[in-house]
Structures are given as structure tokens and as C-alpha cells.
Amino acid sequence: xxxxxxxxxxxxxxxxxxxxxxxxxxxxxxxxxxxxxxxxxxxxxxxxxxxxxxxxxxxxxxxxxxxxxxxxxxxxxxxxxxxxxxxxxxxxxxxxxxxxxxxxxxxxxxxxxxxxxxxxxxxxxxxxxxxxxxxxxxxxxxxxxxxxxxxxxxxxxxxxxxxxxxxxxxxxxxxxxxxxxxxxxxxxxxxxxxxxxxxxxxxxxxxxxxxxxxxxxxxxxxxxx
Amino acid sequence: xxxxxxxxxxxxxxxxxxxxxxxxxxxxxxxxxxxxxxxxxxxxxxxxxxxxxxxxxxxxxxxxxxxxxxxxxxxxxxxxxxxxxxxxxxxxxxxxxxxxxxxxxxxxxxxxxxxxxxxxxxxxxxxxxxxxxxxxxxxxxxxxxxxxxxxxxxxxxxxxxxxxxxxxxxxxxxxxxxxxxxxxxxxxxxxxxxxxxxxxxxxxxxxxxxxxxxxxxxxxxxxxxxxxxxxxxxxxxxxxxxxxxxxxxxxxxxxxxxxxxxxxxxxxxxxxxxxxxxxx
Numbered sequence: 001x002x003x004x005x006x007x008x009x010x011x012x013x014x015x016x017x018x019x020x021x022x023x024x025x026x027x028x029x030x031x032x033x034x035x036x037x038x039x040x041x042x043x044x045x046x047x048x049x050x051x052x053x054x055x056x057x058x059x060x061x062x063x064x065x066x067x068x069x070x071x072x073x074x075x076x077x078x079x080x081x082x083x084x085x086x087x088x089x090x091x092x093x094x095x096x097x098x099x100x101x102x103x104x105x106x107x108x109x110x111x112x113x114x115x116x117x118x119x120x121x122x123x124x125x126x127x128x129x130x131x132x133x134x135x136x137x138x139x140x141x142x143x144x145x146x147x148x149x150x151x152x153x154x155x156x157x158x159x160x161x162x163x164x165x166x167x168x169x170x171x172x173x174x175x176x177x178x179x180x181x182x183x184x185x186x187x188x189x190x191x192x193x194x195x196x197x198x199x200x201x202x203x204x205x206x207x208x209x210x211x212x213x214x215x216x217x218x219x220x221x222x223x224x225x
Numbered sequence: 226x227x228x229x230x231x232x233x234x235x236x237x238x239x240x241x242x243x244x245x246x247x248x249x250x251x252x253x254x255x256x257x258x259x260x261x262x263x264x265x266x267x268x269x270x271x272x273x274x275x276x277x278x279x280x281x282x283x284x285x286x287x288x289x290x291x292x293x294x295x296x297x298x299x300x301x302x303x304x305x306x307x308x309x310x311x312x313x314x315x316x317x318x319x320x321x322x323x324x325x326x327x328x329x330x331x332x333x334x335x336x337x338x339x340x341x342x343x344x345x346x347x348x349x350x351x352x353x354x355x356x357x358x359x360x361x362x363x364x365x366x367x368x369x370x371x372x373x374x375x376x377x378x379x380x381x382x383x384x385x386x387x388x389x390x391x392x393x394x395x396x397x398x399x400x401x402x403x404x405x406x407x408x409x410x411x412x413x414x415x416x417x418x419x420x421x422x423x424x425x426x427x428x429x430x431x432x433x434x435x436x437x438x439x440x441x442x443x444x445x446x447x448x449x450x451x452x453x454x455x456x457x458x459x460x461x462x463x464x465x466x467x468x469x470x471x472x473x474x475x476x477x478x479x480x481x482x483x484x485x486x487x488x489x490x491x492x493x494x495x496x497x498x499x500x501x502x503x504x505x
Binding site: 031032034036037039040043044047048049050051052054058062063065066067068071072075076077079123124125126127128129143144145153154155156157158194195196197201202203 | 391392394395396398399401402403405406407408409410411412413414417418420421423424425426427428431464467468469471472473474475476479480481482484
């Protein structure tokens, strides 16, 4: 389970507050002389705001997890409605660049496995209680934000309803390829969307994404009944 | 859904008799009035919780906190009546809705929990690792008893965190950046879940920071959490949100946590606090 990070961007982020008033001798800097952005970085990384030393499931520490890549940094500054067109174009291009297709092309997997992944919110929590990935595989938690199977009433509404996803769109290779890209790195189509980059961030494997695609697109899936 | 008629009648009766008592209003009255005004799905999502508000188990925690507050305790054997929460030593009425605030004696912006720890360690002389100050969570902790009591003395008062000192503004502004800061394997920030009204995670309706009428309930901690069967604090909520966002563990009392609480309190400005509250 890899969680890819643009280390160059993270290092640049780490350097940011060195030049903005944080003092090396351990004395507290003048918060009022810092920009809100610089102060926020200082509070996380230099003022013990978050337990940075804790190990993460992806094999690094919380410190790496708190650092942002370029896409996260731009999308922290606003939404699709408020950000400048140039920023959104940059995010879309970063989103596209992050997509890795399976060798031999995208194929639908097993919708039953996809259903389990859609229901499971397990994985990647750290802090007072850690999700142990050796006991259970992390899920995709689709139901937290989307309606899928019409029989499931406890569905979230942060994202659009995906009920009858395949029934409405068909199961052509074009739809399968498009849906893979959306799950893998949704910013390629929806810059600064709330949705996680399940593939690009290493939350789901290519095979798990294929299973989720089957749950969405396979005519036999309960999503399309 | 909530039966508006049965809810309205006791509200009118209570309001008629409440005007002489200053800003204080019982939490169930405050919530009922907010529901009548806004009809927010977040405010009305759990009819069971609304009906139980008058018998909120947190009211026991408040009573226990009142006794603890006035009792001489710690190595110095003094009560907390000498603790200044911003409106003078021992003045609690409406003090909590004006926190976090800058305290000249520490040179810091402090939230309720941090100020309470400060007074218990300096005034009462408790050691940092004494369970009285170290144990922060659960209805049986001194910390939650005291926070619940102090908070309850602000029920019905409008949130009004001061922004007179430059540090108060700096912390509030940094808190806004933290609230919107996307990081981690899920690319989440607080704003992912808390910037639109009526949205749900699974079956839970989420509060919107841009809607002060529903946001006041979101930040009305201490609150009894039915699912936890414990009274919980603002700091506990911050930790829980960072955990669910798959970011790192927020450190209680850190300036980062206080900055976030400064921003979220400012976002509820002018709306009455519901203390103690009861949540799912």
C-alpha cells in the first residue's frame, strides 16, 4: 500500500515557515507578524499542534502525511466556485498526470468485492486509535458520500447519487475508462472536488478500483437493479 | 419529523417567564427557538435527542462540576473561585461564550480547557500529571465535570469571542486556514464536511460553518454524546475530526487546536449557545 507524495513540494512547504518569523532558538515567534498561512504551518509543524512522530499505515510518519502536495495546497485555497481558472487548470493537469492505468487496460472486476469496499470505511486512521491494516483491508467508503444500491438507506449526500450508474450510462469501454479515472484521480475532471484520489493516493489498488467499477457498472450489480 | 405544535407551546410559556433572568436560558429552550427560526435539518435530525434534552445526562455532570468548582482542592487547598476566565476571578456568567480569548497573565490566547488546566496547575497547585488535570475525557473526569459546569453558565448567551487583541485575530485567521487545509491520503479538510447545509455522511446530517444558526449547535460543547454515553469537550471534537479525516492526532491545548476553536467560535458569533448540549 503506497501513498505517493510529491516530496519536492513537501520540502518546499517545510521551508516556507523558516523564512517567516519562526525562530531557531525555541523562542515563540510573534504570531501577529506572520501571515495566516505561515502561522498555520508553524502551529502544525513547529508548535506541537499535531503528533508528527506517529507511524502511518503507508510506512512513513504523520509529519509526511501533514505535508501537502501541490494539488492539496491549491485546493486548500478555495473551491471550484472561487478559485481562478489558471489554478483549476493546473489542478486538472496535476490530476491527469497522477493517473496510472492497469497493464492491458481497465476491466471490470467482481461487483461483490466492490460492494464490500463501497460499504467499508476502515483504514488509514491514526491517533488515539489506529486502523491496523494487517487485520482488515482498507475500504473505499463510497456510501459515506454517495447513494448506490437503492436498498441501502444509510447513504451520504456529499457527492451525487450513483444509483443506476451503469444502467444510465451503459457499460462501454469508454464509460469504464472514464469511471476508472474518476475514482483514481477525480480532479482530472472535477478540479478541487471533495472526493479523495483513491488511486493516486494509494488508498485503493488497481484491482480494488476494478471491483468498485464492477459494483457501479456491471448490469448484475444491485446498483443497477 | 418534529411535531412543531407540541414543541411550540412549552416554548412560549417558558419564554414568557424567562425575560427577567438576563441572558441565561436553558439549553432546551435555546434549541427549540433555533429550530423554529431556521428549520435546519442538522438541528432537527434526531427527534429522540430533542425530546431527551430536558433530561440530558450532562445535567448531572454540570452539578458535579459545580460542587468541584467551589471546593478547596489541590496542594494549595483553594477553590477555583479565584480563577479568571476573562471576566474577572470567579465570574462565570457568560464567560465561556467569550472564549478563546487573550490572557495577559500567560500572554496566550486560551480556550476553556487550556485556561482551566492553567488555573488548576497554578492556583490549586495540581501537578501536570495529576489525574485531575491529565484525565481529559469522559463524564467521570474532573475536567469534563468542570467544563460542563462553566459552560452551562453561558447557555443562551450569544457567542462573542473577543477580537480586540492582535493575537486573537491572528489565531482566528490561522484557524480559518487550518479549517480549509487539505492533507492526508483522503485529501480532506474540515471544510469537506462542514461547508454546505443539509449534506449527510451516511445518515448523519452535517453542520455548516457558514450557517451560524446551525453552527452554534455544532460548537456547543460540552455536550452529552448519546453514542458515546459520555460528555465530550471541544478538544475531543477536534481530535475526533482529525482522526476521521485521516490526518494526525491533534494535541489538546496546542495553539493549533485553539486557533481552530477560535475560528469556529467566531463563525457562530451572535447565535445563542446551547449548554450543555446533547448530540448523536
